[in-house]
Amino acid sequence: MSAPAIALTDPSAVGLDLDLDPPAGTGVSEADYWAYYYEHENAYEWNDGYLEVKPVSDTLTIQVYQWLLRLLHYYLDTHDNARLTALEMGFRLSLPDKVAIRKPDLGVVLDSNPIPLADLDRSYKGTLDLCVEALSDSTPAEIARDTEQKRREYEAAGVREYYILHHEPSWQRFYRRNAFGLYQPIPADEGVLQSEVVPGLRFRLEDLQRQPGPATMIEDAVYAPFVLPAWQRDRQVLEDERRARQQAEQGRQQAEQARQQAEQLVRRERAEKEALLAELARLRGDS
Structure with a gap:
């Protein structure tokens, strides 16, 4: 039996006062329960012909x-x-x-x-x-x-x-x-x-x-398998992007460090060559 759309009895004919909140244990038919008490603010349940209050x-x-x-x-x-x-x-x-x-x-x-x-x-x-x-x-x-x-x-x-x-x-x-x-x-x-x-x-x-x-x-x-997996995937994408940027930055820094070291080596070799030429010139002048 599904919930009836309308009551099968007239409330006044069976003594129902819909302006009052009947106490738990009040006897009502199933039809009247669906019609008058199922959506009542007291959240009534129905048990074998009697109202129960949750x-x-x-x-x-x-x-x-x-x-x-x-x-x-x-x-x-x-x-x-x-x-x-x-x-x-x-x-x-x-x-x-x-x-x-x-x-x-x-x-x-x-x-x-x-x-x-x-x-x-x-x-x-x-x-x-x-x-x-x-x-x-x-x-x-x-x-x-x-x-x-x-x-x-x-x-x-x-x-x-x-x-x-x-x-x-x-x-x-x-x-x-x-x-x-x-x-x-x-x-x-x-x-x-x-x-x-x-x-x-x-x-x-x-x-x-x-x-x-x-x-x-x-x-x-x-x-983790069912709580916000899309958010987890988005977070993983962002984390992967962050790591990629970090790795790229580390690569750039390493390349810059290598460039600076190469320049320092060239300057040092140039300075050593210039010092050697100057020493040779001085020895020639002394002789």
Whole structure:
């Protein structure tokens, strides 16, 4: 079922007051959710007939999320093989026991996905290839929502990789579906996590805290293949030109030095010859 363009019920007929912000747990139909609450400023999600309010992450966790988002933008500037969803855009999960509509903080739709993300889409009609949630830890229920509930939902829906971000590494989780459709932790090779879903995307786990900038990443073998490669090529061209100019200048200086040495040799030989002739003339005069 895709998102309906209009509501299937009259809000006044079912007691909906659109001037009020209903609390989490308010029961609404899926049609009314799409019509009245999907684009609501409270960023409601919908879980099996009930509204849920997306919690807010702390500043440090948001910075972790923003760094990974920048990394994905660098990656896509190079590979151009996927599109991103963020924050307000949701997708429908038709699960064995229920239906839910989730708005992950970040989603990746590969160009190879059978359902493309269209330019004018306001919701994604397929299953995201990668979901990222920035964990809110205000309450145990908020923690469980991302680490347990959404993990089960994304796993069952077929989201191939799921990342949970937080400013504390102990709360970070990175999952990949195995051949049986179950999430398993993604192993890190010498501290580097490599995505299989997004080919070529990788990052050092400690960099989620360090958050290096592009000037550092282009010198790092982990990121150099996809972070600003055109800039790196331009920089290499400029460096090659600088070295060529430097070598040309060194050659000119060496040529000038050789010319000066040759002139000095000629002057010295001339002076020695003149001195010798003068000595010969003096000896002749004495005799």
